Amino acid sequence: MHSIHTQLRHRQQGSSRGWLIALIAVVVIGALVLWSLKGPGPTDFATGPTVDLAAYQAGNPTGVPPSLAGESAVKRGEYLARAADCLVCHTAHGGAPYAGGVGFALPFGTLYSTNITPDRDSGIGAYSDEEFLAAVRRGVRRDGTRLYPAMPYASYTYMTDADALAIKAYLFSLAPVSAPARANTLGFPYNQRWLMAFWSGLFNANQRFRPNPQQSPEWNRGAYLAEALAHCGECHTPRNLAYALDGRHKFAGAVTGGWHAYNITAAPAAGIGAWSDEDVLAYLQHGHAAGHGTAAGPMGEAVDESFSRLDPADLQALVTYLRSVPAISTPAFAAQLAGPASLSHRDGPSGDALGKQIYEGACASCHGWSGESPVSGFATLTGARAVNDPHATNVVQVVIAGVDRSTPEGILPMPAFGESYSDTEIAAVANYVTARFGSTPSALSAHDVADLRRQSAE
Numbered sequence: 225m226h227s228i229h230t231q232l233r234h235r236q237q238g239s240s241r242g243w244l245i246a247l248i249a250v251v252v253i254g255a256l257v258l259w260s261l262k263g264p265g266p267t268d269f270a271t272g273p274t275v276d277l278a279a280y281q282a283g284n285p286t287g288v289p290p291s292l293a294g295e296s297a298v299k300r301g302e303y304l305a306r307a308a309d310c311l312v313c314h315t316a317h318g319g320a321p322y323a324g325g326v327g328f329a330l331p332f333g334t335l336y337s338t339n340i341t342p343d344r345d346s347g348i349g350a351y352s353d354e355e356f357l358a359a360v361r362r363g364v365r366r367d368g369t370r371l372y373p374a375m376p377y378a379s380y381t382y383m384t385d386a387d388a389l390a391i392k393a394y395l396f397s398l399a400p401v402s403a404p405a406r407a408n409t410l411g412f413p414y415n416q417r418w419l420m421a422f423w424s425g426l427f428n429a430n431q432r433f434r435p436n437p438q439q440s441p442e443w444n445r446g447a448y449l450a451e452a453l454a455h456c457g458e459c460h461t462p463r464n465l466a467y468a469l470d471g472r473h474k475f476a477g478a479v480t481g482g483w484h485a486y487n488i489t490a491a492p493a494a495g496i497g498a499w500s501d502e503d504v505l506a507y508l509q510h511g512h513a514a515g516h517g518t519a520a521g522p523m524g525e526a527v528d529e530s531f532s533r534l535d536p537a538d539l540q541a542l543v544t545y546l547r548s549v550p551a552i553s554t555p556a557f558a559a560q561l562a563g564p565a566s567l568s569h570r571d572g573p574s575g576d577a578l579g580k581q582i583y584e585g586a587c588a589s590c591h592g593w594s595g596e597s598p599v600s601g602f603a604t605l606t607g608a609r610a611v612n613d614p615h616a617t618n619v620v621q622v623v624i625a626g627v628d629r630s631t632p633e634g635i636l637p638m639p640a641f642g643e644s645y646s647d648t649e650i651a652a653v654a655n656y657v658t659a660r661f662g663s664t665p666s667a668l669s670a671h672d673v674a675d676l677r678r679q680s681a682e
Contacts (some may be wrong), residue, residue: 239394244376244421263464263471266382266451272438276386280435280520284383285444286569289535301394304387307453308380309530310395312522314340318555322395323347324402328374329481329679332411335374348392356392357385358567363424370420372676373467382433394557425466439548446545449538454530456546461483465507473500476552482679483521484617487554488546494554498548504543508532514601517608520618520627521680528629572636580666582649586641587657603638605661616666620676623650647673 225227267274271568277286287293288300305311314337315570336486342349348356351366358364361381363371371377380388387625408606413419433452435444449557450456461469462478477487477494489495496504503513511519519527583591590599598601605611610618626640641650647670654673 225516233450262473263469264475265471265551266379266457267434267436267447268471269437269474270439270443270447270548272436274434274436276434277395279463280437280444282435282437282441285435285441285448287431288390289538291535297390297393298397299392299394301392301397303533304453305391305394306530306533307449308383308391309338309454309526311529312389312525313337318496320401320403322398323401324499325403325406327406330410331376333408334618335372335408335410336406337374338405339401341396341398341401341403342396343402346402346404347400348395351392353389353392357388360388360391362428362430370417370424372420373423376455376458378424378428378468379451379455379458380453381428381430382448384432387453419493423466423468435652442541442544443548445538446541446543449534449542450671454526454542456488460488471599473552475546477554479617479679482617482676483523483621484610484613484615485523485670487552489549489552490547491551491553495551497551501543502548504546505539508534508539508542512602514604515607517610518602518604518627519627520610520622522630524627524629561596568677575657576652576656578649579652579654579659582645582653583656583660587653590638602634605657608661611658611662612664613659613662614664614666616668617676619654619657619666620650620668621680623653624673624677625680642677646670647677 228649265352288295290301292300292303311321314324315321315521316323316337319325321417322339322341324337326337328335328337339347339374341347346352348359348438350367351359359366359371359377361377361383362375363375365371367679392426400638408415434449436447439447456473459470459480460475460477461471462473463472475488475495480484481554487495490497499507499516501514505514505681507516508517508527508531510532511524518524531542534542544596590597590603591605595605597605609646610616610622622638623645624642627638629637650673651668651670654668655666
C-alpha cells in the first residue's frame with residue numbers, strides 16, 4: 225500500500241512539474257513574440273537619453289519655424305497640416321480637399337479615409353479639443369470606436385497638444401463639406417474595430433516627443449518632423465506580422481499601396497548613403513535628384529503637397545536626421561547602378577521584343593535610347609532607383625498611373641498608360657526598361673502587373 229501511495233505522489237509531482245515547465249515555455253515564447261513585435265522606439269537608435277520637452281534647454285524642436293511663430297493658430301496649423309501630409313490622405317482624386325474617400329488597399333481589404341472638414345454630420349465639426357486629440361494621437365473616434373492604423377496615430381502620438389490643436393484650428397477654418405464615409409471592405413476578423421484597442425496597447429506609445437540633448441537642435445527638429453509629423457516610417461519601414469512598424473528595420477523600405485517606398489537609411493547602395501546632402505535636399509524640395517531618380521506616386525504627392533511647402537531650414541533638419549539613421553542593407557539592389565545604355569543597341573536585338581516595340585512607340589521620345597532624356601532631367605532613367613529595382617514595382621505603377629507633377633521646369637506630365645496597355649504589355653515594357661537601363665532585369669508576368677493594379681486601386 226505504501227508503495228502505491230508513493231508512486232501516485234511521484235506521478236502527481238511529475239505531472240505538476242510538467243505543467244509548470246509547459247507554462248514557463250508558453251510565457252517565454254509569448255515574451256519572445258511580444259519582444260520581436262514590439263521593437264525599439266523611433267529614435268532609440270541615437271546615442272544619448274531623451275528628456276521631457278519641458279526639460280530640454282536648446283530651444284523648442286516642435287511647432288512651426290520662427291517666421292511663423294507669431295502667426296495665428298490657423299496659420300500655424302496650415303503649415304503643420306502640410307508637414308503632416310493630411311491633404312494627400314484625405315482628398316480623393318477629383319474630390320473636395322480634406323473630404324476623405326481615398327482608398328487604401330490592404331492584404332485583408334480596403335480602407336477609406338474619412339471627411340476631416342468641419343461638417344458636423346459627416347466630418348469633424350462636432351469634435352471638442354479633447355476628442356480631436358484622442359482621435360489623432362490614440363486612434364479613438366468621438367463615438368468611442370477605434371481607428372485603424374492606416375491613420376498614422378502611432379506616429380502622430382508624438383505630436384504636442386499645441387501642434388495638434390493648431391491643426392484642428394486650421395481644419396475648422398475650412399468650408400464644411402458633406403461627404404459621408406465610404407464603407408470599408410474588410411472581412412472578418414479585421415472588421416472588428418474593438419480589436420484595435422489591443423493593437424494600440426501594444427504598438428502605440430501614447431507619449432509626446434522627447435528630445436535628445438546629446439544630439440544637435442537641428443537633429444531634434446528633424447526627428448520631430450520625420451517621426452511625429454511627416455511619419456516617414458509609415459511608408460518606408462516594413463511592417464511585422466501584426467501590421468505594426470518593424471523598428472528593427474527602420475526606414476529599410478517597404479511596399480505600400482502597391483508602390484515601393486525605398487530604403488532611406490545610410491546604406492551606400494540600397495539606401496541614400498551615397499547621396500550628397502544636396503541630393504537629398506533636392507529630392508525633398510523638387511522630387512528629383514540628378515542621377516538618383518524622380519518621385520512619383522505617393523512620394524510625388526508628398527513632395528508636391530508637403531515637403532516642397534516646408535521652410536528650407538526644416539528641410540535641412542530633415543536631411544540631418546535622415547543621415548543619422550543606421551544603414552540597413554537591402555540585398556535586392558545592386559551595389560553598382562547601371563550607367564547610360566549604349567545607343568548602338570537601339571536597333572539591335574532585344575530580350576523582350578514586345579517591350580522594345582512599346583518603348584519605341586511610347587517612351588523613347590521623352591526618355592531617350594540611352595536613358596538620358598533629351599527633354600528634361602526629370603525624365604532621365606539612368607541611375608533611377610525604379611529601373612534598378614529588380615521587382616520593377618514603381619516602373620509598373622508609373623506606366624499605369626503616369627506622372628503629373630509641378631517641377632521647377634514647369635508641368636512635365638507623363639501620360640497614364642494603364643487603360644491603353646494590357647497587363648502583358650505593361651509587364652513587357654517594364655522588363656525591357658529594367659534590362660536596358662537597370663542593373664538587374666525584372667521578370668514580371670501579367671499576373672504580377674494585375675496584382676500591382678489591385679494594390680494601388682482606390
